[in-house]
Amino acid sequence: MxxxxxxxxxxxxxxxxxxxxxxxxxxxxxxxxxxxxxxxxxxxxxxxxxxxxxxxxxxxxxxxxxxxxxxxxxxxxxxxxxxxxxxxxxxxxxxxxxxxxxxxxxxxxxSSVFASAAAIGAELTIPELTQTLILTRVEGRTPMPDREQLRDLAAHHCTLALFLSATLTKKIVRELTEAGWSPQTPVAVVQRATWPDQLIVRSTLENLDADMRANGIRSHAMILAGWALDPDIHSRDEYRSKLYDKTFTHGYRKGVKE
Ligand SMILES: C[S@@+](CC[C@H](N)C(=O)[O-])C[C@H]1O[C@@H](n2cnc3c(N)ncnc32)[C@H](O)[C@@H]1O
Structure with missing residues (x-):
């Protein structure tokens, strides 16, 4: 059975x-x-x-x-x-x-985390910038274990995906700031990813709370934060993966000397 x-x-x-x-x-x-x-x-x-x-x-x-x-x-x-x-x-x-x-x-x-990344065309792991994604939430009615406080997780400066946290943006901003994140850190919020009324808001740490309010987002939202979410990341050559670099040899292709 x-x-x-x-x-x-x-x-x-x-x-x-x-x-x-x-x-x-x-x-x-x-x-x-x-x-x-x-x-x-x-x-x-x-x-x-x-x-x-x-x-x-x-x-x-x-x-x-x-x-x-x-x-x-x-x-x-x-x-x-x-x-x-x-x-x-x-x-x-x-x-x-x-x-x-x-x-x-x-x-x-x-998961909504990957649907949200897809909605904004983002890669959450950018070579030499961050290779780590933390899926977490902010402490609300459900307590977080002490060793998983957002400011401690954010100390890694990797990409963060925050579930169940749309009404707690002030706390997000406070904890990430305490972890040393700059006010300009990119944040992307995707509400109701893949539904017909999907809403995408591009923001920064300093504007997150105001942008959430201005757009009336209080539920059903994925908050993705970190420099991998930089909308201009495409134009930065320094973050290209070695995998497709023509000088890089790996199991399936021999690299060429420049
Ligand atoms: C109870 S959790 C369930 C998560 C679900 N198991 C998943 O893998 O996406 C609900 C939270 O997931 C996120 N979520 C679920 N569906 C979503 C969607 N379509 N767009 C954005 N966020 C979503 C929101 O953060 C919401 O508060």
Missing amino acids: KIYIIGAGPGDPDLITVKGLKLLQEADVVMYTDSLVNADLIAKAKPEAEVILSAGMSLEEMVEVMVDRVKAGKMVARVHTGDPSVYGAIMEQAALLKREGVSYEVIPGV
Whole structure:
């Protein structure tokens, strides 16, 4: 007995994986959070599938329904926004499922962090500038472990992707400034990446709070910060990767001497 936990992707129904879509189309029962997953994707389930909205349900209720259907011999798909492994709260479901003797398989999805980078045509790892991306959030109602305070993570001066933090921009600015980030550091905010009403705001650390307010962004936003987000990065030769440098030899190509 098992249920499928499927990553729906960031919004655009075409951004689910082929495997995820196949399972969604085979499922007898589809459970999803209506505010986060696109209903146009759920509409691809078979017409007779039972579709359950989970937004108003408690964890126990959700698990009870899933277990009930699986035990009745039905195929259950639990559809999560983006990739289920990132702020997906799947472990609490898994723990209760396990108690009921039900296992699960996760089908990955396109996380909003990568959909947002794609929306602005960015590479988040630029050779010799930063080779590290930190996925995190600012402390709000959910406490952050002490060793993961934003100012400490930001001390690496790498690219930061901030989930669940749209209403906490003052705190972001304060902590990054304390970590030594310059006021001009580029920040890109993508709200509702890949949805028809996607909104992109290019800003800087010093203008972030005002730009978020001016655009009324309070939820469903990915905040990408760091010099990899510099809109002029394309014009800087110093950040070219060695991989395609004609003088660089690697396993698949011999470099030429200049
Ligand atoms: C509960 S988390 C879920 C993240 C999801 N598992 C993922 O991989 O994208 C919700 C947060 O993800 C981000 N998010 C989800 N979908 C988004 C989208 N389409 N555009 C921008 N940010 C999004 C926002 O920061 C939002 O507050």
